[in-house]
Amino acid sequence: MRERIKRTIIKSKNDDLIKSSFFLISNTGTVSILGFLFWTLAAWLFTVQELGLATTTISALSVISSFASLGLSVALLRYMPNEKNKDKLFWSAIWISVLLSIILTGVFIFVLKWIFPELTFIQESLIFIIIVLISGSSAAPFKLIESLFLTKRKSSYVLSKNSLWGILRLLGLVILKSFGMIALVIAWFFSQIISTVVYLKLMKEKVVYGIDKKSIKKMLPLGMANYISMISTKFQEIGFPLYVAILWGVESTAYFYISWMIANSLFAVSRSVGMSFLTESSHNKNTSFKKALGITYGITILGIVLGLIFGKSVLSIFGEAYVSNGLALFKILLFSSVFFGFNQLMLMYYNFKEEKGSVRWINFSIVLLTIICSTFFLSKGVIAIGIGWLIANFIVFLILGIKSKKILFNQKA
Structure with a gap:
């Protein structure tokens, strides 16, 4: 028995799909922990007003970088492994994302007085303008470089790069504290620049x-197909909380957001395995979809069990009100990961097959169906969005399951 376990461990270490998935899942957990430490330290060192201004700026610049990347991070995973001139492909993606980031950040600075009057002081200082422009143009390359790591089978670099970023962010807060709100922006984005340069070296x-x-x-x-998919994902992060706030009030948004963010750690499993599957499939078209599915469900089922056992305790950290108002929602979100996981793996399968229509509709359909289905359960309060999300993922799961019979039953494990 011991020898069998030993052989399994050795085999796993030599399996690129398993290794890559392990490092990407570990990266998600590490980024979450370091992010929590960053905002906790920031809350101690800075005033509420400084924190509010900084989070608004960081959030805006992060959204800009997502739009500026044009979905090219996934396109790089698909095309780089078989590309003769990988450097030309990679750097073309970098430069176009930087160019678009600068343009969009410039527009953001210009319209500040209309959308965020509290941030107009940025327009009044050339130094602040330069800092924000540099910050806005750094985030897209910081993410795109991860596609380079994955295609060159250096997935451990994704984890170590983001760990370095997390540590540099914390140091930046302490060192730059006296500079006020802009210190948070510098700590966040300039540490990304340093991490990117270090790992390019x-x-x-x-x-x-x-x-x-x-x-x-x-x-x-293919990038634009993923661009639409990305917008749908961003809507989940931004649109769902707004939807909850409009229907049930700001207090309910807090209950939803905490439950949603904790459940997202489980949703990240299928996204991580999916990215690994896409990369390995691009290297070797015989990479097993069933194996990717097995890894996803093995970890997801474990996550559901742990969530059911410890979910109440985790929510109680934020207060008893989060338990009474968010626990049922959290459990529904946990169970939805069974269907969500399959849907996200299929998304990456269709990326590999370059079926752009399928790439576009999966996440868009999930969002649209969530909104529609939740309207039938509005009387149940914030839990309605969870029920809508569960039903939406189940419907898409059924459709994809029917479409993917050949993959599931004909492909060798």
Whole structure:
């Protein structure tokens, strides 16, 4: 028995899909912990007003970077493994995202007086404008470099890069505290720049200047399909809380948001395994979808069990009101991960097959169906959004299950 376990461990260490999935899932947990420490330390060191201004700026610049990336992070995973000139492909994606980030950040600074009057002081200082422009252009490359790591089978670098970022953020808060609100922005984004440069050096990457039109033309169709998928995902993060606030009030938003964020740690499992599957499939088209499914469900089922056991205790950290108002919602979200996990793996399968229509509709359909289905349960309060989410994922799961019979029954494990 012991020898069998030993052989299984050795086999797992040599399996690129398992290794990559392990590091990406570990990365999610590490980023969450370091992020929690960052905001806890920030709350101790800065005033509520400074914290509010900084979070608004950081959130806005992060959204800008997501839009500026054009879904190219997934397109890179699909095309880089088989591309002869990988550097040209990678750097074309970097430069176009940086260019778009600068343009969008410039627009953000220009319209501050209309959308965020409290931040107009940024417009009045050239130094602040430069800091915000640099910050806005750093986030997209920081994420895109992870596609480079994965395609070169250096998934451990994703974990170590983000760990370095997390540590540098914490140090930045302490060192720059006297600079007020802008210190938070610098700590957040300039630590990304340092981490990106350090790991580009470790990868021994040579900078290729300029945007190659052929490279962008090759990646853009699949990138734009993922762009639409990404917008749907962003709507889950931003739109769902607003939807809850409109229907049940700001207090209910807090109960929803905490339950949602904790459940998201389980949703991240299928996303991580899915990215690993896409990368390995691009290297080797015979990579087993069933194995990816097995890894996802093995961890997901364990997560559901742990969530059911410790969910109440975790929510009680935030207060008893979160237990009484959020526990039922949290349990529903836990069970939805069974269907969500399959849906996200299929999303990456369709990326591998370059079926752009399927890539576009999966997450969009989940969001749309969640809103529609939740309207039938509005009398149940905030739990309605959880029921809608569960039903939406189940419907998409059924559709994808029917479409994927050939994958599930014909592919070798």
